[in-house]
Amino acid sequence: MNNVIIIGAGPAGMSAAIACAQKGLDVVVIDEYLKAGGRLLGQLYEQPDGSWWNGIEESARLHQQALDLGVQIQLNTPVNNIEHHDGQWTIYTEHETLSTNHLLLATGAAESPIPVPGWTLPGVMSVGAAQVMTNVHRVKPGERGVIIGVNVLSSAIAMELKLAGIDVACMALPKMSQLTDQQAHPKHVLDSLLHVSHMAPSQFVKLGSKLMKNDFMKKLGVTFYPKRGVNMWDIPIQLRKAVIEIYGEKQVEGVTVATIDSNGEIVAGTEENVEADFVCIAGGLYPLAELAALTGCPFYLIEELGGYIPLHNERMETPLDGLYVAGNITGIEGAKVAAAQGTTAGLTIAKQAGFEGLDGEIEEAIQVVEETRDQSYIQFHPEVNKGREMVKEKWEEYVLPLRSI
């Protein structure tokens, strides 16, 4: 039996493993991917201070630090079930069954697809897949791509594709349907982009020359959006065009786009073809809650955090004994917030495992999570703080009747 088992080797899981191991606990980290780092692996961007955030290097650093502390890391190992009996957690992988008293779920996020006619053709992928191919495996997803869905994540990845020498023909919205939510509404997309502009990393400003802060925002916000789009890093960002079909005989050959009005409705007769050999679909991220959902942990649908959230407190405990959560499973935020949450979870686990005198450190770690959140310049959802408050309220509601017993 292990002291602690952590599922997910991303920034949250690895930071938690390091915090636990520093207190002397035996830790096993399990991840289904072949490398440690999770979604951190794909990240590459310039920070406001001019330094580069290189996800591969950050992942390698966390990995090495964990190994040096004696953490066991099992990669290529999907977990297919977890069970709770007599105060003990049982974790099932294909070849092994593990057990522990303290289980941390740091399973991160998954991408929401947006269905578009032709989206089952070879050459269509999620924007995250294009990022992993390019930045992690160093394989070009194609020579010339189209990105469907304009949001913080897809804009950042478009820039990464450009850095890798891959042509992005355009970024456009999906055609509106019952399945597209607000991602097909030019006004909504514009609002969400304006909201992040003040936090835009210098790379946005530098590569986009005079775009983001002044001209770009003026063009975007004040006047009607230009039909030809606005260029950012030489990529036309089309908020007034929607992809209505992906075409190709045996694989992607291009997309058909049409002009849309400010409510997202197609203007008839404006269809035109854009040639491309790959297409990325960017539908945003949602917390990957599958394993947590098997445990019977209560869930709440909180749009501000990206979807169904397992109930947890600031110490990253769930209402179930010995079950903890950290990272994007608790809401969609950046890697640095995830890492800070991981550290908090690790310290909480150490306390629950019997280490005394950690309360001060845990309080500090919670402070760091909040500071890191306030300092993030990329917010995936503008109302993330509101979402966090909602989780706190739900927690209070949940534990209050238990306390009075």
Added chain:
Amino acid sequence: MTEDMIICRCEEVTYKELAETANKYNCSARELKLRTRAGMGYCGGRTCRNMVDKLAADLTDERQTQITLKYQPPIRPIHFGDLGGGQS
């Protein structure tokens, strides 16, 4: 064009089939899944789950506190041999 679009790749269920079923039976996400088999293929609904959820007619308060489409183990594909106790 949109009508023929595949939503559940594993079971090859189209947008049209899901939308018509949702309208005809005014059904919950679970009923929509059971009627069409969308989300019941080998991937366990990992791609289409959210879309089946959105197309379902039933968007009541229950949705706020309960995951509408249940997760069931195994949540990742495993070999029959391993499932059955390792006899080759």
